[in-house]
Amino acid sequence: MRSPLARVLILLAVTAAFTGCPHRSPVWSPDGSKLVLLTGKGGEEVDKAASQVWVVEPETGKTLQLSCPDKGVRYLAAAWLDNASLAVFTGKWEGGFVESGSEKVWRAQADGSLWEALKLPPPNETNATKRPPVPIRSGKELALVYPHDAEAVVAVEVETGKELLKLEPAELVGPGPRGGFLASRPQPEDAGTIEIAAFGSDLKVLWRRKLSDLRAGIAGKLSKQPVEIVFNTTSTSELPPRGEEGWVGLTLIFSDVGWKDGIPGYHVKLDAASGEVLSAVRGVGLSGRPSIAGGTLWSVLAPDAKAKLPVRLQTFPAASGKAGTAVPLNGIEKEQVYGYSLDPAGKHFAVSVTGPAPAVLIFTPEAIEKPKTITLKL
Secondary structure, eight states, X not given: OOOHHHHHHHHHHHHTTTSSOOTTSOEEOTTSSOEEEEEOSTTOOTTSOBSEEEEEETTTTEEEEEOOSSTTEEEEEEEESSSSEEEEEEEEEETTEEOTTOOEEEEEETTSSOEEEOOOOOOOHHHHTTSOOEEEEETTEEEEEEEOSSSOEEEEETTTOOEEEEESSOEEEEEOSTTOEEEEEEETTEEEEEEEEEEXXXXXXXXXXXXXXXXXXXXXXXXXXXXXXXXOEEEEEEOOOXXXXXXXXXXXXXXXXXXXXXXXXXXXXXXXXXXXXXXEEEXXXXXXXXXXXXXXXXXXXXXXXXXXXXXEEEEEETTTOOOOOEEEOTTOOGGGXXXXXXXXXXXXXXXXEOSSSOEEXXXXXXXXTSOEEEEOOO
8 A cells, every 4th residue: 555645655656747857958078079869750748668779979960879689678777787778678568558577677888789688677658758767876886877667766787787776766867976866755754744865875865855945945045935836846967077075956846837838947957966956048949958057047938928939049147047048949849849958068958859850969168159950861
């Protein structure tokens, strides 16, 4: 019998399924030389398993479609284990859905030369498509943190399959400080209160922050009252780009809205040591990974019919939270945006779009209005 709080977490997972998920956002390799994309032909829903997985080299424009040796599968999520290999989650696709119990974890070489089925606990299809895995280095061992079922997050050694940690009930948020991760879970001392907990690479808690504490922190930064700050779940998190340290980024969203309205939410910069809110930005965005580099937040916003604004790349000076440069994504509808992310150096912003031919747009601060387009030739 599930606890009332566990049922609340499951409800949030369902309502947030298509809002704010970073599932199909481009994932940069640690050295920033490659991207992995989960994509497909136009019409695939952003929160569902993808029909294709591609590796792209932004510098050269080279693209390679990877193909799992298991036939009839779709791709739930992917993460870089190192600069040359990936962890890829799959599930058997039957009748428009992933078959329950068919989920697997693979190690795939980025050059397509090898796929190896890993002996890890199966991921949960529903949560893996909105809570992508986080590789961490626990001691000397490479581990993977991911949703194991509808209520649990596990940390597992990649080589041995040994379970290092299980959080239940909990939801994975994303990468966290000190080589660890963030998770959303009930407070141990108050099961009716949801908190964000930061776990270091040693899998011990670094700090904990109640959602109400974050709401008050955001209100203080934006000169608002806490009751004016509305969100009810997390989306994802991000680490500082190379050359910056001392903070972690977190996206908080309001999930109880229709896709047609976009995703109202906040991106906050948290102190890595305490979880205190350092800065906050509000926007109505599309699914992806808002990220800060050099004090500037990059995101893709939903169209605003009242203000006659189209889908656009939008930057914000994080300290003020005010809108900065806007670049219209001309000819691209909101449903075509599959996700976006900054590279580890904070120098390139990738936007994955779909249509008759999927593509990735690469923006740079120096030429923000002239992105490089790399088309995936199906």
